[in-house]
Amino acid sequence: MDLSDAPHEHAFRVQVRDWIAAHAPRPAERRDPARLRRWAQDLREAGFVGASWPKEYGGGSLTSEQQAILNEELARADAPPIPGGMGLLWVGPAIIRYGTPEQKARYVPAILRGEHTWCTGYSEPNAGSDLASLRTSAVRDGDVYVVNGQKIWTTVAHLSNYCFLLARTSDGPAKQAGLTVLLVDMTLPGIEVRPLRQITGDCEFNEVFFSDVRVPVDARLGDEGQGWTIVRSALVDERTGMAASIRVDKDLDGLIALARRNGKSADPVTRQKIAELAIGCHVLRWSSARMLSDLLHGRLNPGIASSNKYFTSNLLQALSEAVLDVMGMDALLYEQPDASPDFGSASPGYRFLYNRCLTIAGGTSEVQRNIMAQRVLGLPR
Ligand SMILES: Cc1cc2nc3c(=O)[nH]c(=O)nc-3n(C[C@H](O)[C@H](O)[C@H](O)COP(=O)(O)OP(=O)(O)OC[C@H]3O[C@@H](n4cnc5c(N)ncnc54)[C@H](O)[C@@H]3O)c2cc1C
Known part of the structure; x- marks a missing residue:
């Protein structure tokens, strides 16, 4: 197997390297929020945010090889990461894969433009590795789900506009079959976010409490009971992203x-x-x-x-x-x-x-x- 760049990949690498050299903030500028915002905007204008997403959803339509070259060159230059966090790494891909046309139009461009920050609500105090045991419930009441329960270790929930929430919509012998993903607006009444302090001294993650939160049914991703399938593929994206980045x-x-x-x-x-x-x-x-x-x-x-x-x-x-x-x-x-x-x-x-x-x-x-x-x-x- 030949793992070296083909000529067209090498040409793309050189182009990306030159672009990064011209646009990336210098080390002394990397704590300046205005400079980081400009960097994020430059990346967007170059088509490097959502670079391998399809053009129809606002992505850059680069091949996966080109995306990998872009990631490598950003790492080599120690450039600040591409903005977008979980929205870019697994929420957007899950919405593209499982969402309705309305959900794609509503959520995906806002992720690419950096307007929406997403958090991920899977873990609970008694459900981490054994995620299928989670108890946060979403009970259908007309055209809403009423959500009650607690999530924990929810990274950036305190900064997020939306939560990619895994909740239980039914109880049954197969625990996985009763799980559903909801795309929850974090400004809805009944949501309380409490930051947790980490060993570094930062407060990056949180406890999130849901008390009778009324989530519209059109914010359900996929079918009722399809949550486990959706989250399994999102976890592959998360682990791939963690390893690659x-x-x-x-x-x-x-x-x-x-x-x-x-x-x-x-x-x-x-x-x-x-x-x-x-x-x-x-x-x-x-x-x-x-x-x-x-x-x-x-x-x-x-x-x-x-x-x-x-x-x-x-x-x-x-x-x-x-x-x-x-x-x-x-x-x-x-x-x-x-x-x-x-x-x-x-x-x-x-x-x-x-x-x-x-x-x-x-x-x-x-x-x-x-x-x-x-x-x-x-x-x-
Ligand atoms: C920095 C950070 C960010 C996080 N961000 C998020 C987030 O944004 N959203 C979110 O939902 N969660 C998040 N988490 C939570 C994370 O997914 C869970 O902590 C993780 O899945 C483990 O679950 P737990 O903490 O409940 O531990 P437990 O599942 O209780 O595990 C305790 C110990 O038992 C071991 N264990 C458990 N089951 C088995 C088994 N079957 N076989 C062998 N060993 C086992 C575990 O490996 C572990 O060592 C984050 C965690 C960290 C550290």
Whole structure:
């Protein structure tokens, strides 16, 4: 298999690289909200937001290879991410796949224009890995569903206009069959959002309470009872996105530069560790190429999405631990984001703490191992 760029891909790569060099904010500008808004607008005008979505929904109609090249070049330049978050990564694709023409016209362009921020309401205090046990109910009353219950760990709910909510519309022996997705307007009466503080000190996620929230029936995505199918494909998009968007090569380069500068690169134990991590980064590169090949052939492959998510999150944690080892006491300068020039805008201490969440978010490592064992290797339960 030849994984190098074909001539037309190379030409696109050069074009994208030049465009990023001309438009991306410089490191010193990356905390300036006005500059980041201009960057987001430039990306939109270039067709790089929703780049591989169909033109009819306002996307850029790039091929998946071109989207991958764009992602790689953005990562290489350490450019701020494409704006759009969950709306872009899995809510928009789910609406394009399962929505009515009215829902596509209403929600998709607003995601691309950055007008709507979405959060995802799956997890509950007693339903995380075993998501099908969730209890938040949506009871039909004429032309609305009345929603009651609690969600937890809802990332950016405090900033969101809409929630991609998984709720129970019926009880029965097959728990999955009673689940339905609702596209909930977060300004509806009866919704309360309470932020939760994380180990980094940030408040990125929340508890969300629903008390007699009246959600119009036309905000239901797909059929009643189709929620499990929709969420399974959205989770593949989420895990694919998590694996693809993480910039391991950049972190490896930073680690090597740091070890060279402070003399640790002469230490055999450190060298061995860096070699192991470098092998991991290479394995991930080829495994990502396989994921891309599935995308190109229109295959929804939960096995590769799970294994890449599992592998990437572990690798990133190992990289951030190695960085702290190589930095030694300097790593305690947690409050100084520019403490190390090798790691972009977040300090290594912050990254170490933040990366703890990666083996939980989007489904824990144990759950990914179960998926690989059962669905890829065919092992008995
Ligand atoms: C940063 C972050 C952001 C998140 N954002 C969102 C969000 O936006 N929306 C949302 O809905 N959720 C979100 N989550 C929640 C996340 O999806 C859940 O935390 C995750 O699915 C695990 O569920 P739980 O926390 O209930 O743990 P549990 O399911 O209770 O698991 C506890 C432990 O038991 C293990 N375990 C459970 N079942 C099995 C099994 N069958 N076999 C082996 N081990 C098992 C787990 O691996 C884990 O170690 C987020 C989580 C994090 C950390």
